[in-house]
Amino acid sequence: MSQEIELTILMPCLNEAETLEICVQKAQKFLIDYQIVGEVIIADNGSTDGSQEIAIRNGAQVVAISTKGYGAALRGGIEMARGKYIIMGDSDNSYDFSSLESFVRRLREGYDLVMGNRFEGGIEKDAMPFLHRYLGNPGLSFIGRLFFRSNTRDFYCGLRGFKRDSVLDMNLKTTGMEFALEMVVKAGLNELNVTEVPTKLYPDGRNRPPHLRTWRDGWRSLRFFLLYSPRWLFLIPGFSLLLVGVLLSVILTLNPVIIGGVRFDIHTLLYSCSMIFIGFQCITFYYFASVFAVREGLLPERSFPVSLLDIFTLERGVFAGLILIISGIFLSVQLFRVWVYNDFGDLVNPAKTFRLAIPAVTLSIIGVQIVLYSFFYSILGLKTKP
Numbered sequence: 001m002s003q004e005i006e007l008t009i010l011m012p013c014l015n016e017a018e019t020l021e022i023c024v025q026k027a028q029k030f031l032i033d034y035q036i037v038g039e040v041i042i043a044d045n046g047s048t049d050g051s052q053e054i055a056i057r058n059g060a061q062v063v064a065i066s067t068k069g070y071g072a073a074l075r076g077g078i079e080m081a082r083g084k085y086i087i088m089g090d091s092d093n094s095y096d097f098s099s100l101e102s103f104v105r106r107l108r109e110g111y112d113l114v115m116g117n118r119f120e121g122g123i124e125k126d127a128m129p130f131l132h133r134y135l136g137n138p139g140l141s142f143i144g145r146l147f148f149r150s151n152t153r154d155f156y157c158g159l160r161g162f163k164r165d166s167v168l169d170m171n172l173k174t175t176g177m178e179f180a181l182e183m184v185v186k187a188g189l190n191e192l193n194v195t196e197v198p199t200k201l202y203p204d205g206r207n208r209p210p211h212l213r214t215w216r217d218g219w220r221s222l223r224f225f226l227l228y229s230p231r232w233l234f235l236i237p238g239f240s241l242l243l244v245g246v247l248l249s250v251i252l253t254l255n256p257v258i259i260g261g262v263r264f265d266i267h268t269l270l271y272s273c274s275m276i277f278i279g280f281q282c283i284t285f286y287y288f289a290s291v292f293a294v295r296e297g298l299l300p301e302r303s304f305p306v307s308l309l310d311i312f313t314l315e316r317g318v319f320a321g322l323i324l325i326i327s328g329i330f331l332s333v334q335l336f337r338v339w340v341y342n343d344f345g346d347l348v349n350p351a352k353t354f355r356l357a358i359p360a361v362t363l364s365i366i367g368v369q370i371v372l373y374s375f376f377y378s379i380l381g382l383k384t385k386p
Helices: 022-035 049-056 070-080 101-108 130-148 163-169 178-189 212-225 230-254 268-294 314-341 350-384
Strands: 009-015 038-044 060-062 085-088 115-119 161-162 195-198 255-257 261-262
Touching: 009 022, 009 261, 022 038, 022 049, 038 049, 038 070, 049 060, 060 070, 070 163, 070 178, 085 101, 085 163, 085 178, 101 115, 101 178, 101 195, 101 212, 115 178, 130 178, 130 212, 130 230, 161 163, 161 178, 178 195, 212 230, 230 268, 230 314, 268 350, 314 350
Parallel strands: 009 038, 009 085, 038 060, 115 195
Antiparallel strands: 085 161, 115 161, 255 261
8 A cells, every 4th residue: 555556547437337347357457467556446427236336346446426427427536546647448348458558558658648549459340330430430530630630540439548647737627528538639739748559449248228329429529629629610710701701892892793794793792791790700709719718727828829918909909990990981971972962862873882881881890899809808818817
């Protein structure tokens, strides 16, 4: 008991009486065979089938986690673990806890997170549903690599090892199945040393259906990726809409455009200006969401240029907004002069007048929004700065 514990093997558990015993026995065998000073912890999430007694009988420590959820169970287990390193895995006998030497070796080499890769290690027949194997897992893992510049090929492998302190420092927030994704995403955002090792996946030994739900959990994964990457959800689409909208609006404000016999005029101008509105809203929401996420610890500071709070000051924002408002007023005055010239009667050439009215309204609204958002942005900045 006086020896420092090097490794904790952690298993979340919710009514796993059918398979828990063999998992704990394999984990204990691994510690003995490789002469590792370690412990086996079962993070129990409220089992009612006697899983706790099975774990204790086989020499494991049971940690009762009252907060429901896969992530809550793992987080509670990580906090209670005494090992320098932790290897976590599902307690359904789908992973071989007697073959963890590659994880331990990589952790000893200095890696912060060691992910299992089931596509390299092998997937036995009936171990993974067809949609998960060929569509869901590869597709969502690709999105994860694209959004977060990660090298992880198997985002969803439940068997992984990590330094306990490194994971605690990431301040993981989620309590559900997103916990495993958050660990990989934040490891990349925090620039931790991450690697993968081949891992074999076996059919689980339970007679009941798994907790995983294909479409529900697939959507939750995609939603998580989008929420944790406001750049892809808001900034890139918003900037694209804003750029296209500005280019089209400038061209159509000057003259109508005819392409292949099709005339693009004030009606197209109206829609191009709406693209400016939508794009501007997306971009501002990106900055608000990013500042909030950094302030609340959901994202690390390096994932968002907080220095923009020093560049984009309240005074500069108000000045830029007033320039746009004045520009809109100037165009409105020109339009008013046309109306006066027509003795305040009907404007007989709507194509000409709307070519002034639409840009005037657009500039005025964007200007007012910049002024208002500058005040709100400064409030967020006050709470973010030391």
